[in-house]
Amino acid sequence: MKRIVVIGGGSGGVMFSNRMRGAFTPDEVEITVIERSEKHFYQPAFTLVVFDLDDPVNLMRPTKDLFFEGIKLIHDEATKIDAANNKVSTAKSGDISYDYLVIATGARLIFDEDPEGLKSALDKGTNTFNFYKLDGAIKLRDALKSLDGGTIVSSVCSMPIKCPAAPMKFIMMAEDMMREKGIRNKFKFIFTTPMPAVFSREPYASKLNSIFASRGIETVANFNPSEVDSDKGVLKDFGKKEVRFDTLTITPPHGGEAIIDNSEGVGDAAGWVTCDKNLMVSKKYSNVYGIGDATDFPTSKTASGIRKQAKVLVARLAADITGVPTKAAYDGEIICPMLTKNKRVMFAHFNYTEAISPAIESYANWVLKVHMLRPLYWNLMLNALV
Incomplete structure (x- = not known):
């Protein structure tokens, strides 16, 4: 049985873990998620709240309710990655060993440095x-x-x-x-x-x-x-x-989370996990992967990107575990809904190399962004159904 440890229970951690759980039985793959927060927020709707287009009560769910059965969730803070010895140190739960590590620690908001004041x-x-x-x-x-x-x-x-x-x-x-x-x-x-x-x-x-x-x-x-x-x-x-x-x-x-700074060879000076932008694997450790906002991928940090990345990452890990090759690769695709005015939204849809959608404002895009994306996120995206 292979042991996969996932650091982070945000969008990346949930989407990957649930999709991986669907691909392998608990007898084949053990999945352990380390997440410090007991609450999970739907962050793309924060700008909707500003303009009374969504209610804050719709944007939070308990973290424990998001993971499929057979995934072990540890509410703790991961403090250091010893990638050379395949283990993660935590604040309260000791060291946790792994065969594969997925880093989904997200992005940290920095309020106490520049700008002054x-x-x-x-x-x-x-x-x-x-x-x-x-x-x-x-x-x-x-x-x-x-x-x-x-x-x-x-x-x-x-x-x-x-x-x-x-x-x-x-x-x-x-x-x-x-x-x-x-x-x-x-x-x-x-x-x-x-x-x-x-x-x-x-x-x-x-x-x-x-x-x-x-x-x-x-x-x-x-x-x-x-x-x-x-x-x-x-x-x-x-x-x-x-x-x-x-x-x-x-x-x-x-910036990246402090654990990246504390872990040799995992990230860059800003704390982003350094990975191959297509294969999502660490540039130094072949059994360490990154997903979502935590990475240094040269594309926008969005939940839409994470959804694409989760599919690729499961395929890459499945290939490594089973020995069956895959051509799955992340091409940088993201979709960024831009509210331009009341009842109008433009989708910026592109990948590493090209634009995929035209620059058009439409009411149909508004309906999708304002009324449909949140239920799609809770019910389909996090549950590996799309």
Whole structure:
């Protein structure tokens, strides 16, 4: 019997483990998941909460309820990977040995480094917000309802981040919200990005540039925030540029989890698991794999990507276990739904090399994103049915 240890019970850990459990019996493969949180959140709907398009009560389920029977779930924190000796150290459960390791630790939000003043500004909660956590999305939702004018800024500190389109969704939906309320002329909207442009992939980049220009949303490119002064309403960058705001929503820097830094040969300097971008296997250890936001794959960190990766990873591991070769490989495919205004969504669908979908806003895409994706996630994606 082969022993598979999965570190992380988020989207990647659940999708892989359940699909793997369906491929092999417990007598053939033992699957152990180490996850510290007892709650699992549907993160793609956090931006929906901001605009009252979903209820927070729909977005959380107990982690233990998500895994198929025959998967062992340990609520603990994995602290170190000894990949040379095939074991994982934990805070309370001792060392756990494996034949194969799957790292699904996700991305960590970093609030206590650059930009200076970020954490204190968010703690005050008067004019600076973050929707990458559910409580932050709720606070931002409530703040938006009371606004009657001013400059609203959406800022990205650094790349990569989870769902790169989310900060753009926010600024477009906020502009549309004020337009529908009849007070658009009382607001200014600014989007700052550390990238050279709003978006990096065509044809979506040109479409977004057109939307921003037609709706008067200003873009400040190559902007790397160095300081948030919430008292003065000023966001500064390392190049000495300044953007003034009345309401700021900021996407904090992201990095890998601390366990990656603590584990020799597993990750890079930023804490991302270093893997072959197609085969998903560690560049140093042949029995260590990465999935989801934890990895250094050169594509967006999204649940749609994880769904594709889970299928490939199960096929790769099954081939290794059974000795039957497979050509399964991850091509970087992701689908990123972008809310552009009320009742309109554009899907950015692409892989490592090419765009797959046209840059079209549609109501059908809105229905899928706003009304269908969450139940599809809970009932089908996590259960390895799609």
